[in-house]
Amino acid sequence: MAAQLLEEDVVTCSICLGRYRDPVTLPCGHSFCGNCIQDSWRSCEKSCPECRQPFPEGAKLSRNVKMSTLLQALPVLPAPPAVTPRRDSATSHSARCLRHGRPLEFFCRTEGLCVCSACTVHDCSHHERALLDVERRVREDQLRARVLVTQQQVAQAETQLQELQEQRSRIESSACTLASVVSRRFSSLLQALEKQQASTLSDIEVAKKQALGQVLNEKQRLTDHLRALSQYDQSVQDLLAQADDCIFFQELQQLPEPTESLGPLTSPQWNEEQQLSNVNQLLSPLCELLLEEKSLPKVAAKAADAGPLETLGPLAPVPSAVCPLRKKLWQNYRNLTFDPETANQYLHLSHKDQRVTHHFQAQGPAKSGSFELWQVQCTQSFQTGQHYWENQASPSRRATKPQRRVVLCGPASQPRLELGKLGQS
DSSP: HHHHHHHHHHOOOOOTSOOOEEEOTTSSEEEHHHHHHHHHHHOOOSOOOTTBBBTTTTOEEOOOOHHHHHHHOOOOOOOOOOOOOOOOTOSSSSSBTTOOOOOOOEHHHHHHEEEEEHHHHTTTSSOOOEHHHHHHHHHHHHHHHHHHHHHHHHHHHHHHHHHHHHHHHHHHHHHHHHHHHHHHHHHHHHHHHHHHHHHHHHHHHHHHHHEEEEEEEHHHHHHHHHHHHHHHHHHHHHHOOOOHHHHHHHHHOOOOOOOOOOOOOOOOOHHHHHHHHHHHHHHHHHHHHHOOOOOOOOEOOSSSEEEOOOOOOOOOOOSSSSSHHHHGGGGOOOOBBBOOSSSSEEEEEEETTTEEEOSOOOOOSOTTTSSSSEEESOOOOOOOSSBBOOOOOOOSSOOOOHHHHHHEEETTTTEEEEEEEOOOO
C-alpha cells in the first residue's frame, strides 16, 4: 500500500501520469520526465506546467539525482489493467491536456486554447469558456459567413473584370476604327496634295517651255540679224578694197540696203512671283486650317464614317521659316478669346469669338460697355509673366493690298485688338 501511494504521489510525472523516466527538476522545484517537459515546451511557452513559473532563458534542465536513485531502488509494480478512456460526446478526438492529462472538453476564448476541466478550475477560472462543440458551431457559422462575403467579393470582382475587358475591347475597336478613318483621310489629303503638286509642277513646266521658246525665238532672230550684219560688213569691206573705179561703181549699185535695227527685245512671259502666288493661294487655306484650333471627329466603334468627337486640345504649332524665334515664342503662347460685350458695333465676332470682321454697317445698337473706336477687349487677363499670341490680318475685299493693320495695345493685364487704317493709331 505504501509503495502504491509512493508510486502515485512521489514518483509519478504529472504530464504523462507515469513513473518518472530520466527525471529533471525545474528551478521552481517540480520534477518531470525529461522527454515530457521537452514535448510540452514545443507546443506552449517555457514554464512549469504545475505552477506556471517561467523557465529562465539560457538555463539548462538539471537531472534529479535523488529521484533517479529512488526509482532504481523501488520495485516495478505490475501494470494496472488497461482502461479504455471514455470518449466524451463533446470531444471528437483523444487529445489530452498536456498539463493535467485530462480530455480537452472546453475552449478558452480568452487564451484561444482547448483546455480540460482541471484547467477551467486552476488556470481559466476567470476566463470566458465554452464547450468545444458549441464553440465549433459558432466558429463554423463565422467561417460560413466569411465564405459568403468572399463569394460576393469574387462575383463583384469577376463582374468588374468583365466590364474592364469589355471596355478594353471597345477602346481597341474604337481606336482601330479611328486609326483607319484618320489614315484614310490623311491618305486622301496626301493624294490630293500630290495631285495638286503634280498639276502645279506641270503648269510651271508649261510656263517654262513657253518662256524658253520665246527666248529661243529671240535668240534665233538676233543670230540671223548678226549674220546679215556680218555679211553686209564683209561686202562693204570688199567694195572698199576694189581698185577699179568702174567695177567699184557697178558693185556699189548692186550693194543691198543695210539691215534695219531689230529694236527692243521681246521679254519672255515668265513671272516667278505669279507662279509663287498661285502656290501660296492654294496652300494658305490649308495652313490656316492647321494653325486653327479644330476638333477632330468622333468615330463610332462600329461605324466607318466619322461623327463629332471630343476636343483634343490645340494643335501643335507649325514652325515658320520667316521667324526663327517663333518656335521659342510658342513656349509662352496664349490663346486669346474676344469679349463680345466690349466689341465695337462695326465689329463682328465669329469662330468661337476668336475672329473679328469689320463691317461697313453697324451690327446693331452700341452696347453700354462697348468701345466707341474699332476695338474689342480680350476675356483673358495676365498679371505677371511672359505671354505670346499671334494675329492674322486679311486685306479688304475691294483692295488688292492690305488697307488695314492689326495692333495689340493696352495694358499687359488685359490685351485688346484695335483696327485702324494705315497711318492711324
